[in-house]
Amino acid sequence: MVMAQSLFKVLKERHPEAIIDVLAPGWSRPLLDRMPEVTETIDMPLGHGKLGLGTRRQLGHKLRDRHYDQAILLPNSLKSAIIPFSANIPLRTGWRGEFRYILLNDIRLLDKQRLTMTVQRFVALALPPDQVTLPPIPTPQLTVDTNTVAAARTAHQLNNQQKPILALCPGAEFGPAKRWPESYYGQLADERIKQGWQVWLFGSEKDQAVCATINEISQRQCHDLSGHTSLAEAVDLLSLADAVVSNDSGLMHVAAALNRPLVAIYGSSDPNFTPPLNDNARIISPDIDCSPCFKRECPKAHLKCLRDLPVPQVQVALEQLVQ
Numbered sequence: 001m002v003m004a005q006s007l008f009k010v011l012k013e014r015h016p017e018a019i020i021d022v023l024a025p026g027w028s029r030p031l032l033d034r035m036p037e038v039t040e041t042i043d044m045p046l047g048h049g050k051l052g053l054g055t056r057r058q059l060g061h062k063l064r065d066r067h068y069d070q071a072i073l074l075p076n077s078l079k080s081a082i083i084p085f086s087a088n089i090p091l092r093t094g095w096r097g098e099f100r101y102i103l104l105n106d107i108r109l110l111d112k113q114r115l116t117m118t119v120q121r122f123v124a125l126a127l128p129p130d131q132v133t134l135p136p137i138p139t140p141q142l143t144v145d146t147n148t149v150a151a152a153r154t155a156h157q158l159n160n161q162q163k164p165i166l167a168l169c170p171g172a173e174f175g176p177a178k179r180w181p182e183s184y185y186g187q188l189a190d191e192r193i194k195q196g197w198q199v200w201l202f203g204s205e206k207d208q209a210v211c212a213t214i215n216e217i218s219q220r221q222c223h224d225l226s227g228h229t230s231l232a233e234a235v236d237l238l239s240l241a242d243a244v245v246s247n248d249s250g251l252m253h254v255a256a257a258l259n260r261p262l263v264a265i266y267g268s269s270d271p272n273f274t275p276p277l278n279d280n281a282r283i284i285s286p287d288i289d290c291s292p293c294f295k296r297e298c299p300k301a302h303l304k305c306l307r308d309l310p311v312p313q314v315q316v317a318l319e320q321l322v323q
Helices: 004-014 026-032 053-066 079-086 118-124 146-155 182-194 205-217 231-238 250-257 311-322
Strands: 021-025 040-044 070-072 091-095 106-108 165-169 198-201 243-247 262-265 281-284
Touching (some): 026 231, 053 079, 079 091, 146 231, 165 182, 182 198, 231 250, 243 250, 243 311, 262 311, 281 311
Parallel strands (some): 021 040, 070 091, 165 198, 165 243, 243 262, 262 281
């Protein structure tokens, strides 16, 4: 969703008066609310993987009165094309996928060798089908409100310290093959606290065990926010960070879109495919034959792609950003 903002920006550059509504899962609303290019967010009533043919057709019929000129589909699934087809949107654009030839009438053929990055594939859908050259990719830029930032800081009792803030995002929804070891995060946190920093731990409820381990290593001196913030609060609090260290995750892209100094750690995934879209970032990735494997769990059970990325290497990258 963060990378999709680059598409919205290009649409606004080409059509400044355009009204851009986004149909997306309700959880993503806090991100879309922080994108000034987006006019309205429409909550998708179905979860990931659910067909719900009747529900999709019904929602499409409800959207007919809006008289949209174009629908741009980022998913490649057949079911994602049902709603714009049912809404009678005259131009329905997307990449070829899952036999949706009837549902789309502006089907693009993806050249993966030319468009190597996810964000490039998004932006290309804003352009005429015969345009070969991409414009410069605008970077995502989430906006924050000082009032909601202050409220989030008060709600989580983060008001008193004036020390620089290191935000750690040690989770990865995709799986353990994208998670730098929590013991390494713990060592990093302990070192920064000794240098006079405060450390905030971000993550969902699923990341609480990992964050608890990190906090134990740092002698419980971190502010553990995992599972205690809404996504909106996490975005607002991340905007206060003086530096961020994160796995390749959603929060990594959020930190990049907030223009925070960022160290992004990659294991099983490819930084050339989904890099942080931020010039103020350093990428740490392995140099071994089996990476990237794009697996949720290490198929060789050694996780060398992450275990061989030592704490001092991350510390050096962090120092380069904050010196």
